Structure formats: C-alpha cells, structure tokens
Amino acid sequence: MEKEKVLEVKDLTVKIGEKNVLSSINMTAYKGRVLGIIGESGSGKTMLCHAIMQSLPSLAQITQGQVLYRQEDLMAMSASKLRAYRGRHLSMIMQNPATAFDSIQTIEKHFLETLKAHFVMTKKEMRQIAIDTMYKVNLPNVEQLLHYYPFQLSGGMLQRVMIALSLAIQSTLYIADEPTTALDTVNQKQVLTLFDRICSETGAAIILVTHDLGVIAELADDVAVMYKGEIIEQANVFDFFDAPQHPYTKKLLQSRITF
Amino acid sequence: MTLLEVKNIEKYYSQRQFIFRRKHEIPIIQKVSFSLREGECLGIVGQSGSGKSTLGRIILGVERPTNGEVLFQGVNLYEATSKDKKMVRRDLQAVFQNSYDSFNPKQTIFEILEEPLLNFEHYSKIERQHKVMELLDCVELANTIAQKYPAQLSGGQQQRINIARALALNPKLIVLDEAISSLDMILQKHILQLLQTLQKERKLAYIFISHDLQATHFMSDRILVMQHGQLMEEIQKGQTCQHPVSQELYNAILPSHPRGRNKIRY
Amino acid sequence: MSQVKKLSHVNYKKSFSLTILGIIGLLGIFAPLLMPHDPFAVDITRKFLAPSWEYPLGTDHLGRCVFSRILLGIRYSLGSALLIQMIAIILAIFLGAFVALKRGMIDFLFIRICDILLAFPTLVLAFGLLGLLGPSLKNVLIALIFTQLIYYSRMIRSLFIGMNEKEFIQAARISGTTGVGLIVRHYFPNVLPIIVTIVALDVGKVILEIAGFSFIGLGVQAPIPEWGMMVNEGKQYIRQHPELMLYPGLAIVLVVLLFNRLASSLKNFE
Numbered sequence: 001m002e003k004e005k006v007l008e009v010k011d012l013t014v015k016i017g018e019k020n021v022l023s024s025i026n027m028t029a030y031k032g033r034v035l036g037i038i039g040e041s042g043s044g045k046t047m048l049c050h051a052i053m054q055s056l057p058s059l060a061q062i063t064q065g066q067v068l069y070r071q072e073d074l075m076a077m078s079a080s081k082l083r084a085y086r087g088r089h090l091s092m093i094m095q096n097p098a099t100a101f102d103s104i105q106t107i108e109k110h111f112l113e114t115l116k117a118h119f120v121m122t123k124k125e126m127r128q129i130a131i132d133t134m135y136k137v138n139l140p141n142v143e144q145l146l147h148y149y150p151f152q153l154s155g156g157m158l159q160r161v162m163i164a165l166s167l168a169i170q171s172t173l174y175i176a177d178e179p180t181t182a183l184d185t186v187n188q189k190q191v192l193t194l195f196d197r198i199c200s201e202t203g204a205a206i207i208l209v210t211h212d213l214g215v216i217a218e219l220a221d222d223v224a225v226m227y228k229g230e231i232i233e234q235a236n237v238f239d240f241f242d243a244p245q246h247p248y249t250k251k252l253l254q255s256r257i258t259f
Numbered sequence: 260m261t262l263l264e265v266k267n268i269e270k271y272y273s274q275r276q277f278i279f280r281r282k283h284e285i286p287i288i289q290k291v292s293f294s295l296r297e298g299e300c301l302g303i304v305g306q307s308g309s310g311k312s313t314l315g316r317i318i319l320g321v322e323r324p325t326n327g328e329v330l331f332q333g334v335n336l337y338e339a340t341s342k343d344k345k346m347v348r349r350d351l352q353a354v355f356q357n358s359y360d361s362f363n364p365k366q367t368i369f370e371i372l373e374e375p376l377l378n379f380e381h382y383s384k385i386e387r388q389h390k391v392m393e394l395l396d397c398v399e400l401a402n403t404i405a406q407k408y409p410a411q412l413s414g415g416q417q418q419r420i421n422i423a424r425a426l427a428l429n430p431k432l433i434v435l436d437e438a439i440s441s442l443d444m445i446l447q448k449h450i451l452q453l454l455q456t457l458q459k460e461r462k463l464a465y466i467f468i469s470h471d472l473q474a475t476h477f478m479s480d481r482i483l484v485m486q487h488g489q490l491m492e493e494i495q496k497g498q499t500c501q502h503p504v505s506q507e508l509y510n511a512i513l514p515s516h517p518r519g520r521n522k523i524r525y
Numbered sequence: 526m527s528q529v530k531k532l533s534h535v536n537y538k539k540s541f542s543l544t545i546l547g548i549i550g551l552l553g554i555f556a557p558l559l560m561p562h563d564p565f566a567v568d569i570t571r572k573f574l575a576p577s578w579e580y581p582l583g584t585d586h587l588g589r590c591v592f593s594r595i596l597l598g599i600r601y602s603l604g605s606a607l608l609i610q611m612i613a614i615i616l617a618i619f620l621g622a623f624v625a626l627k628r629g630m631i632d633f634l635f636i637r638i639c640d641i642l643l644a645f646p647t648l649v650l651a652f653g654l655l656g657l658l659g660p661s662l663k664n665v666l667i668a669l670i671f672t673q674l675i676y677y678s679r680m681i682r683s684l685f686i687g688m689n690e691k692e693f694i695q696a697a698r699i700s701g702t703t704g705v706g707l708i709v710r711h712y713f714p715n716v717l718p719i720i721v722t723i724v725a726l727d728v729g730k731v732i733l734e735i736a737g738f739s740f741i742g743l744g745v746q747a748p749i750p751e752w753g754m755m756v757n758e759g760k761q762y763i764r765q766h767p768e769l770m771l772y773p774g775l776a777i778v779l780v781v782l783l784f785n786r787l788a789s790s791l792k793n794f795e
Contacts (some may be wrong), residue, residue: 040443040444040445040446041413041414041443042413154307154308155307156307183307184306184307184470184471185306185470185471185472185508185511185512185513186306186470186507186508186511187306187307188511188513189510189511189513192513211443211444212444212513213444213515214512214513214514214515215513217513217514217515217516217517217519217520218513218514218517218520220517237517238517238518241516241517251445252444252445254448255444255445255447255448255449256444256448256515257447257448257451257473257474257477258515319699321695321698321699345701348699348700348701349701351699352699352700353696353699355692355696357692360691360692360693361692361693361695361696362693362696363693363697363710363711363714363715364693364715365714365715366710366714370710374697374700374702374710375700375701377706378700378701378702378706379701421696424696424700427700428701
C-alpha cells in the first residue's frame, strides 16, 4: 500500500543563541499512521513540536530546513494562512490539559469558538457537532458536560475534550506532546485507545511525543528516538523493539519493568 | 514485628455551602485498616482521586483523620506527646512526587540535607558536612552538587536529593508518594533499583503509593488497591488480582513490546 | 545570606537609584560638616538673597541658608521615613508570623481589628492619632509607624499563610523542623523579596505623608528644616519668591522618584 505523506520535516535545525537545540531533523508522518517520538526530558522533543507548529519561543530560531505539510512549506506561509492551517489541519494536544483551556468559559463555548473560526454554520449545527464528537471520545453525560467549566472536569476527561475539539474540526495531523503523562494509567489507556481509533477511522496522521516506551509499544507504527536534539534512530516499531541499533536505544529498552 | 498500624481511618472534608445551608461532608477515606511489618514494602495503588495520597499524608502525620488512629511503633500519631512525636518524626519520612516543589528554592542542596540533622542530631559543623557527603554518595551524586540550588539540578537529581533527605535520619519507614512518576524511564528504573538496594542495606520499610500497578508490583511485597477512599483488594506478590477495580488497573498496563497490544493495525 | 548577595548583585536601573540614594544618605549623615551656614541662624538683614557662592541656593524669609536647611532636612525627611519603615516592618514580621502560626481565635481577632482599622484611609487614621497625641516629630513617627504596622502585619500574615500549603514547608515539617526554625529557614527567605519591594515602594509614600503633615502644620514644628515644613513656610511668599517652595519641593520629588524607581527594579528581579 502506498503511504501518503502528511507532514515532512527536512533537515530542520533550530538554534537558541549559538547552541543547537535541534540538529538536522528528518522525519515523515504518514496518513493513518502514528509516528512515535521518544526521548528523555531535555532531548528537544517539545521544541520539535513547536517548530512544526511554527510556534517557537522568540529566542529560538530555525536556521535551516523545511517543514512541509502536504508539500506546502509552513515556514514560507503568510501569518494569516498559517493561522488558518494551524487550527484547521494541524492540532496540538498538550501535556497539561488544564492549562490549555480558558477556565472562565464553558466547554460548549470552547467548541463554538473553535468551530466559528473555521466553518460557517449555525449555532445549532455547532452544538450538534460538539455533542457528536464528545460522544465519540467516550465522554459520559455529554449534554450536561457542555455546560461545565474546565476546572470541574478531571485531567483525563479534559484531555478527551481536547481531542474532541480537534476531531470536531477534522484535523488531519495531531501533534500530541506527552498527552498522557499527567494522567493516571487507566485514563492513559483510554486516551491511547482513542488515538488509535481516530487514526484508523479518520485516517489522520498522529505524531506522538513521549518519554514512555509503553506508550510507543501500545500505539506507534514508526518510532524515532531523540537524544540531545538529534534523531539517533528511526525504525518501524517492531524492528525498533526487536533489533535496536543505537546504544542509547538499547539502554532505553533495558529500562523496561516487566510485570 | 509490626511497625505501623492503621485502624479504621476515616477522613471527611466538610464543605459549608453558604451560611444558611447545612454542612456538606465529602468522604475522602472510609474505614481503612491495615498494618505493616518492619522491612516490608507495601504498595497502594488506585486511580487519581481514589484517596491514596490523602491516606499517605495521614500516615505521615501531617493531616489529621476525622476518625480512627495511626499507630507507629505503638505510638498514636495524633495523640502523642511532643517527645513521642519527635521520635516518630525521626523514623517516619517521605518522598513526594513533585521533586522541585518539595525544596525551599532559597536553600542550597547542602542546607536542605543538613536540615534534618540540625533538628535531631547534635553534630558539629564538620560532622554534618561529613554526613551530607555520605548521603550524596548513598544516592550516587557527586559531592560538588552540595553548593548548588535545587533549580540547577535535573529532575532525576532532585528526586535523589529528596531520597537522601529522607534517609538522613536513618528512618524505619519511608512513604513514597508517586515518587518516580515524573521521571524519565531510564531514571525510573534506576531510582527503583536504588530504593531496593537501600531497603536491603538498611532494613527499611516502604509504603509505595502510585497509580502505576506495574512499578508498584515491581517494588512491593503486598499491594492494596483503593477506589473511592476504600480498600478494594489486597494482592500478595505473585497472586493474580480478582477484583474488577484491580482488573481495570491491570488492563491499563501498557505492553512492553508492540506484540503485546490487544489488536494490531496493519 | 544568599538573599542579601542577590539583592546587592544589581542590574543597571537598580544600581543607578541605589547610588544616588546612597549619596543623598551620606549627605544627610555628614550634613553638619557640609553645611556652609548654621541652618537655624536667623539674620533678617540677609533675607531673600539670590543664590551666590556664599549662599548656593540663596536665603529664606528669615535670612537662613536654604542649601544648609535642605541638607539637614535629609535627616528629617528621608531619615524619619526610613526609621518608620524599619520599625514598622520589624514589628510587623513578628506580629504577622506569630498570628500566622497560631491561627485560631487570635488570628480571627487580629484580622477583624485590622479590617476595621484599614477601613479608614491611612491619612485619616494618622490624623486621628496626631489629634490625640498633639503635633510633634515624635508623634508623627508614632502615628505613621502604627498605620504602616497594621498594613504590613496583615500582609505578612497572608504571605505566610499562603506558604503553609507549599510542599516544601510540609517536607520541612516531616524533616522535623518546627516553629522558629520554619520561619527563619523557610517562610522568611521566600517572602523577603516581596517585603523588600513593598517597603522600598512605601518609603516614597511615607516621605510624602510626613511632608504633608508638616505642610498642614500637624507634624514637624517650625524651625526644624523638614522639607514639607520648608514648603509650608515658603508658601506665604509664593508670588515674590517661588523658589523657596521649589527647592524643598524638588528635593521631595527627587527622593520619592528614586525610591519608586528602585522598587520597580526590585519587582523585576525574580
């Protein structure tokens, strides 16, 4: 089966001052597949996410390379087009869902705002979409939940609301930066299962950044290992677990705790 | 010998809804009892909100339970004389999840590690320095770290300093509340092994509180499963879990290899 | 210790205001040596002289050297403001810490009393006190220390209570630290930057209040060359000799501005 490229990162280098935060990153995310990026804290995983979203902190500068979304260079885009793309096609799922929401607005309001920015539709239609997508991500009592404020929901529920928001605007690329780190194991499993379903049902590409090998083993199709700002190994998930190449990867695999 | 005995602990948070309405009592922990032998590692697992952290704080003596008693070496933590309390403090230590938050940002590592010694031992300055270096050795950190501030250390180093502080007074029991959850994988394994070595060397007892059944299982001799503030099941090492709540936690364990997935796409 | 080091480890803005304030302070301390004339010596024959080498800022309506009076005035304006702040904050730290650690009934009563007193504007409260005690420099100090104390002790109490929930305070308790140890090692170093900033910011306010009292005649009494008093004395001659109000007025503006600048640069650190 021919794999369709959704996002391609070519030779991307990001510097803060003189220091390379990311050096010549090359990677590709394919339609309907999960690209897992694993690395320890400080390895530049989060920086990579921000570089893809073109939302780097002002100190960091992209010195070379390209970020191509379906053959279009995100770096060459005008600010307004980029903004439209960012919400519409690329969505970012962050580690801490509590800070990603505006705590004085209800969940419903978040849906309305997001949908209004990208589609022309009536309030009633928007509400229906909100209910549908929230239902899809297995949230209970959806109608009631719409009137809740973010702080009234648990971390796991909020993360699912966040995914529902991306689902509502039919994103084609999800960039999930440690989406389950702040959750307990039961919620983590639910969120990962949800990602898996989104991937196979909507054919979206998912870039999943994590420090947990278990998450990779559960969900990823391809794996890239980041270490000190570089991708030191890239492989299919089975090859990665069966025949690790780099010494760091081997050490990582040895750190697994078996039940 | 029994080290810790928890008898019928109950904890309610009362919430006054306006001035006129009656007080509302929210149960956090209901009728929890268990005991711990010397040198044993007891795991407590549960989802977030199951009351396991509150239980940990009650055991530590920093949060008074509504009912019930905690006996540490026969001393009731919440009715002890200040002399007894001081003795308990020596033998009962803790390591929390958020390593950075548990340090005073204005203290150097040396000052942090020195603090328990100042409170309990009548050491001279040189003896204290000696002891601090010993503690740093114990958690495999370089001596030079002593002059740094917590913010200058990595998460793994910080957590090791937390463990060193807990070890400073040669305690009998350390409560580890999500102590490794915020660390990277390699470090997690490393810290777990470090804790196990220390346990053997010093005959320590642990209470290992976590939402991660896998890590808890790795550490513990016995596991208590909690939900909604109640104990649901006690699992001995090597036994399989029966209760649906434990089953759920068991099912949430992620595979160690992609072949262990429930279903495989492509 | 480290805190003090950090404070003196300065950025540009801070070092600028600190240096000038330091110079002004030194001028105040060594005023008796630097004054060209006795600031109290009255010589009617030499009144309203224009600035000259002998009288750098001229003389006032009683023929006293304005320059000498402004120099000596540093002691009364800046000096008493600093004194007020120091005494008020030290008392407030003890009071606030005591209440914050005791909690319970004492805390409740303390808060109610503070609330009642704070319901009055500071100036009105100080007016009331001064009315009771009678106008004099000593009573101005007492009145202002009292009003600042209410405000600061309440602030320190809330800062301390806000810290109670911090994890490192609990960690320290578990390490066996109690009472005074907790305050000295943990609470205090962490609230110190906030305290220093607010105290510095309020020095300007207090200088203005002292000057204000003198100006309306409730504070420092006549021959003392407090700046507010000098402005008050100059106001009769505002048409003929506005500079008599201008010089002390500018001195007040300069010192208040420098303190505000210092405080805002302190706020930026951390």
